[in-house]
Amino acid sequence: MKQAVKRNLFLFVPAKMVAVLGSSIYGFAIGLYILEQTGSSLNFAITLLMSALPRVLLSPVAGALADRYDRKKIIIFSDFGCAIWLGIILVLFTFVTQDIWLLYIASAILTTLNTFYSNAVTSTIFNMVGPDNIQKAMSLNQSAASMSAILGPVLGGAFFGFMPITTFMAINIAAFSISGILSLFIRYNLFAEKKDLTERTGFFQDLKEGFIYVRNEPFIKHLIFFAIWLNFWFTAFPVALPYLVLVVRNMPSYQLGIIEGSFSVGTLLMALILSVRPEIKKKEFAILSGITGMSIALILMGLPSLPVASGIPNTAIFIYLIALVLISSSLSMVINMPIFVLLQKKTPDELRGRVMSLLETGASGMTPVGLILFGVLFEILPAWMLMAISGAAILLLVTYHVWKKTFSRYLREDSVPAQSGL
Numbered sequence: 001m002k003q004a005v006k007r008n009l010f011l012f013v014p015a016k017m018v019a020v021l022g023s024s025i026y027g028f029a030i031g032l033y034i035l036e037q038t039g040s041s042l043n044f045a046i047t048l049l050m051s052a053l054p055r056v057l058l059s060p061v062a063g064a065l066a067d068r069y070d071r072k073k074i075i076i077f078s079d080f081g082c083a084i085w086l087g088i089i090l091v092l093f094t095f096v097t098q099d100i101w102l103l104y105i106a107s108a109i110l111t112t113l114n115t116f117y118s119n120a121v122t123s124t125i126f127n128m129v130g131p132d133n134i135q136k137a138m139s140l141n142q143s144a145a146s147m148s149a150i151l152g153p154v155l156g157g158a159f160f161g162f163m164p165i166t167t168f169m170a171i172n173i174a175a176f177s178i179s180g181i182l183s184l185f186i187r188y189n190l191f192a193e194k195k196d197l198t199e200r201t202g203f204f205q206d207l208k209e210g211f212i213y214v215r216n217e218p219f220i221k222h223l224i225f226f227a228i229w230l231n232f233w234f235t236a237f238p239v240a241l242p243y244l245v246l247v248v249r250n251m252p253s254y255q256l257g258i259i260e261g262s263f264s265v266g267t268l269l270m271a272l273i274l275s276v277r278p279e280i281k282k283k284e285f286a287i288l289s290g291i292t293g294m295s296i297a298l299i300l301m302g303l304p305s306l307p308v309a310s311g312i313p314n315t316a317i318f319i320y321l322i323a324l325v326l327i328s329s330s331l332s333m334v335i336n337m338p339i340f341v342l343l344q345k346k347t348p349d350e351l352r353g354r355v356m357s358l359l360e361t362g363a364s365g366m367t368p369v370g371l372i373l374f375g376v377l378f379e380i381l382p383a384w385m386l387m388a389i390s391g392a393a394i395l396l397l398v399t400y401h402v403w404k405k406t407f408s409r410y411l412r413e414d415s416v417p418a419q420s421g422l
Contacts, residue, residue: 022175024152045375063357157257
């Protein structure tokens with residue numbers, strides 16, 4: 001069994017790394033291409049919206065399918081589906097039209113397929129490695145994703161000036177194909193219990209059961225509402241950073257690539273640290289202090305757009321933004337890792353896909369609204385003002401929960417074996 005686990009990890013890590021690397025290079029290049037062609041933060045925000053809205057709408061469906069069918073088949077179908085779809089877009093973009101709307105449609109369909117892929121992967125990690133290796137697998141999973149996300153913006157920014165956008169499409173097609181081939185040999189169901197098909201209910205009943213389970217779990221329900229507020233205000237970051245770097249400060253695209261890549265550096269370093277440390281015990285302190293630190297970093301990120309900062313050299317701004325992004329990404333791992341490990345261990349396998357998908361839907365539910373709203377507002381209001389408002393709104397939420405001690409009450413339940421183990 002140990003050899004099977006090692007073999008799974010040996011194949012899973014490069015499969016995940018290649019898939020994320022291809023998508024990261026392609027996604028970064030597409031964003032730059034649209035921003036360069038239109039010069040509008042709103043159009044750039046629409047691109048982000050097309051990469052977020054399908055995930056929000058379809059995550060519950062993807063979770064129900066992951067619990068209902070063979071997750072390995074879903075993963076393989078999604079990988080090869082992305083490769084085929086992007087191949088179609090490549091042909092259309094080369095020989096038919098190069099209108100921006102085609103790239104919007106491409107992003108929406110890719111995100112749709114990736115939603116089914118990511119949910120199937122997330123809900124089957126426990127089955128792939130078992131309870132004794134879950135934290136190691138999660139750390140390696142995050143490290144592979146972070147390493148690819150580090151290289152993606154750097155390579156995308158470096159190659160964007162002299163490579164056509166169709167080349168980036170071809171790179172991503174190859175990445176999806178390699179990931180799909182490697183996934184063919186992974187035993188994703190190594191520790192899975194055999195599903196009883198005789199008791200299978202209807203698809204919509206499956207969806208309903210997932211909602212009922214989450215509704216009856218105070219920790220998960222509270223976590224979803226908490227995440228809705230946070231993610232709405234944090235959507236200021238992905239819109240603000242390119243706009244601040246490329247438009248306000250007029251810095252080169254490769255510097256934006258390095259800054260965005262540093263987010264994955266911080267995530268990678270913290271994932272490696274957490275992989276060799278015992279599980280975080282003071283969950284309330286870790287989560288609330290991490291969110292506080294990220295909100296302060298969000299406020300500080302808007303300072304380079306102040307009129308008084310116009311005389312500061314872009315080199316100093318470049319280093320300043322890298323430092324803030326490194327801090328933010330490290331704190332995000334401190335927040336997310338203990339929650340994710342807890343949910344993986346305590347959620348029943350037959351419900352894991354639906355629980356993870358509903359949590360993701362709640363966490364990203366307000367993202368499309370935030371992307372459009374901030375895309376418009378950044379063309380009207382100063383960046384520093386919007387970043388200050390966003391950070392302050394998050395700090396108010398943290399202050400409220402510290403004062404009411406609501407979050408700590410739910411976190412204490414994770415050590416008490418309730419109906420769901422939370």
